[in-house]
Amino acid sequence: MNEQKLDFLRELAVIGTGHAxxxxxxxxxxxxxxxxxxxxxxxxxxxxxxxxxxxxxVVVGIFxxxxxxxxxxxxxxxxxxxxxxxxxxxxxxxxxEIDELGRSALQELGNIMVTSFLNALxxxxxxxxxxxxxxxxxxxxxxVWESILAGAEVxxxxxxxxxxxxxxxxxxxxxxxxxxxxxDFRKIARQFGLEDLG
Amino acid sequence: MTEVFVNMGEISSAKxxxxxxxxGLGSCIGVTLYDHKVKVGVMGHIFLPRSRSNDQGAxxxxxxxxxxxxxxxxxxxxxxxxxxxxAKLAGGANLFPNLSLNTIxxxxxxxxxxxxxxxxxxxxxxxxxxxxxxxxxxxxxVDNGVVTVTAIGKEPVQI
Numbered sequence: 001m002n003e004q005k006l007d008f009l010r011e012l013a014v015i016g017t018g019h020a021x022x023x024x025x026x027x028x029x030x031x032x033x034x035x036x037x038x039x040x041x042x043x044x045x046x047x048x049x050x051x052x053x054x055x056x057x058v059v060v061g062i063f064x065x066x067x068x069x070x071x072x073x074x075x076x077x078x079x080x081x082x083x084x085x086x087x088x089x090x091x092x093x094x095x096x097e098i099d100e101l102g103r104s105a106l107q108e109l110g111n112i113m114v115t116s117f118l119n120a121l122x123x124x125x126x127x128x129x130x131x132x133x134x135x136x137x138x139x140x141x142x143x144v145w146e147s148i149l150a151g152a153e154v155x156x157x158x159x160x161x162x163x164x165x166x167x168x169x170x171x172x173x174x175x176x177x178x179x180x181x182x183x184d185f186r187k188i189a190r191q192f193g194l195e196d197l198g
Numbered sequence: 199m200t201e202v203f204v205n206m207g208e209i210s211s212a213k214x215x216x217x218x219x220x221x222g223l224g225s226c227i228g229v230t231l232y233d234h235k236v237k238v239g240v241m242g243h244i245f246l247p248r249s250r251s252n253d254q255g256a257x258x259x260x261x262x263x264x265x266x267x268x269x270x271x272x273x274x275x276x277x278x279x280x281x282x283x284x285a286k287l288a289g290g291a292n293l294f295p296n297l298s299l300n301t302i303x304x305x306x307x308x309x310x311x312x313x314x315x316x317x318x319x320x321x322x323x324x325x326x327x328x329x330x331x332x333x334x335x336x337x338x339x340v341d342n343g344v345v346t347v348t349a350i351g352k353e354p355v356q357i
Contacts, residue, residue: 058350065299135293135294135296139293139332139333139350140221140335140350141222142221142224143223143291143333144333146206146222146223146245147291147304150224150225150246151297151304155260
């Protein structure tokens, strides 16, 4: 991926993540969220899991298939601490172990974040982007990560968008992977007036 | 004892002693080859079943069809005999079972590909902990051929 493509993907990520954060804030009954501008980095695929805090660290992964005018995949990964915080904010439940209720809350949360991310891009481009029902895994970062890469057929490098926001003094950290099909990515770029993205 | 970490797509080997470890096996499959007599061990962490034309520069260990022959060659290079090689497998899980990405999950495709290739080469599979919906860590003790597999929140099991 060249520098121009990466910049464009970063722009898309800022727009999408901004909308996802607003949706999340609404879901948590209007608690104010402060978003730190997301940072997009392109990584060789073997290094990406390490970058998320080590292969053995337990993470929560949400994975969806995108269909419509733009096809592709999207995933969000959160450290376990962040996931526990989100479960607490959503359900009022303080837990060490994430139970069935926690799992479904996280799945719903992933659904809302992914849907609002894609909706924001859909509105700006007039291209339909529909997420599937999200898949949820709570497991070793390495295992979650490679399963996403294999599922999305990524074999070389991948762009990971790191995002951070805070609610009531608590930090929420996440990694977003937006993987539109190569040709469909060009379609999005054309809608933004970028004809020659390489 | 030295412990060597084998990343996704890599192949590592050891002779007489040492531990070969791979962490975070999801849909990938961890494969070990061992010759008891000369204490030669090889471990691979395979990503997908078949190599791709658009990924020419890939290390052989990334795909089963190139990885299994490369692992056998590495064992022979260290003095193992092909007829004494025994294999153990871990991984090939499906972490997102409610997403129908493929009719047969990638984990399952990896298990099938590795099993077929080992059979073609006449190498018996003497232990395995595969499939299911959880990630795994695999440790291979080259001094005695023992392999342990650990899942999150579980005690290691020996295969």
